[in-house]
């Protein structure tokens with residue numbers, strides 16, 4: 602991302618900060634497959650401590666983190682309960698089925714990002730020779746599809762109690778767990794204390810170029826480690842990457858309220874514009890969804906193309922048929938970038954001006 606481009610497509614677009622690049626250049630490294638990389642070892646220790654877990658494991662991506670966790674918990678033919686809109690179900694190429702033969706049992710995600718507790722209870726299979734064995738419940742925190750809703754500790758405790766009562770494991774896809782912690786004003790460890798495993802991304806709002814971390818008990822991490830190796834995730838001098846990840850943990854986790862403020866600034870700005878529907882009250886972290894109304898003078902793909910061509914603003918349509926767009930804020934989006942985005946959108950959505958521009962384009 603160059604300075605002049607305003608990239609609101611995702612928080613994955615965050616490039617490493619100058620401080621990260623310098624730390625990467627100077628990182629002490631070793632062969633991490635031999636356990637010899639001091640920077641990886643430090644990252645894993647600090648991540649485990651921050652999450653209140655015994656051990657942690659650096660992995661190449663969030664997908665690898667979730668997959669290593671699911672495969673460490675479940676055997677072939679076993680079932681995991683998770684949201685229909687969960688990243689693990691929708692956006693990970695069916696990897697749990699592909700590599701683990703794990704069957705998903707999906708439930709609707711509610712507007713607040715939670716799964717209904719009674720529906721979870723009902724989805725758990727009984728002891729019957731016809732049924733697959735339920736092994737795992739997965740929650741996503743924040744729940745990206747629900748305006749990045751943070752799931753609070755008491756809800757997680759309720760799900761964990763259900764899991765414990767039925768001898769199930771609880772995994773939290775915490776790709777944005779530090780956004781959740783920031784929004785709720787609690788430590789991330791508070792949000793995962795009842796979970797058997799958690800994965801989180803260093804490479805989203807935390808700005809690192811590559812990587813995620815899985816955390817849990819020492820025994821769980823040993824199994825996840827073996828799965829990681831089998832997936833080709835044994836990396837050698839990966840301390841180059843962990844050096845950036847340490848800055849993510851130490852510094853970037855502490856500034857996420859800024860991204861939540863810019864998301865809110867954006868949502869409040871578009872809520873004032875004609876042809877836009879959004880729900881400012883749902884914006885609690887760094888994700889905003891909006892829809893264009895049916896009578897809008899412009900379609901969402903057109904809006905996105907014009908913002909890019911005329912203003913260098915990148916914004917991806919989420920569902921063209923629903924006329925919806927998803928916007929994420931992050932480290933490289935400052936309040937003045939939001940202001941520029943809002944004025945560009947105002948220009949495009951003003952019907953008189955939009956009509957004049959369409960005439961001149963014909």
Ligand SMILES: *Cc1c(COP(=O)(O)O)cnc(C)c1O
Pocket residue numbers: 662663664665667688689741743745774776777802813
């Ligand atoms: C980004 C993300 C992941 C992991 O994605 P990768 O692209 O594999 O790093 C997992 N879960 C959620 C909710 C995410 O947003």
